[in-house]
Amino acid sequence: MKYEVNPDALFCALLSAGESGEAKCGNLSIECRGKTKGKVIFLIKKDTEVVAQLSVSNIFLSQKGNPIRNFMKITARA
Numbered sequence: 001m002k003y004e005v006n007p008d009a010l011f012c013a014l015l016s017a018g019e020s021g022e023a024k025c026g027n028l029s030i031e032c033r034g035k036t037k038g039k040v041i042f043l044i045k046k047d048t049e050v051v052a053q054l055s056v057s058n059i060f061l062s063q064k065g066n067p068i069r070n071f072m073k074i075t076a077r078a
Helices: 007-020 067-077
Strands: 022-025 028-036 039-046 049-057
Touching (some): 007 022
Antiparallel strands (some): 022 028, 039 049
């Protein structure tokens, strides 16, 4: 929400970075830092500033639909 990123674009960028190593999502760049037992590690940056590093399960990335959009809907209601 802070970086005004569309949840569909973010999810697609995560998938793309997981496959090709890098992806862009608006003003953010996403880099796949590695893959471990059932997880993919991503580094997200805005320009040269690190925004986040996160580990995402393969199960999350392989879901039909967009789990990020569903999460944002729930968060917006709270």
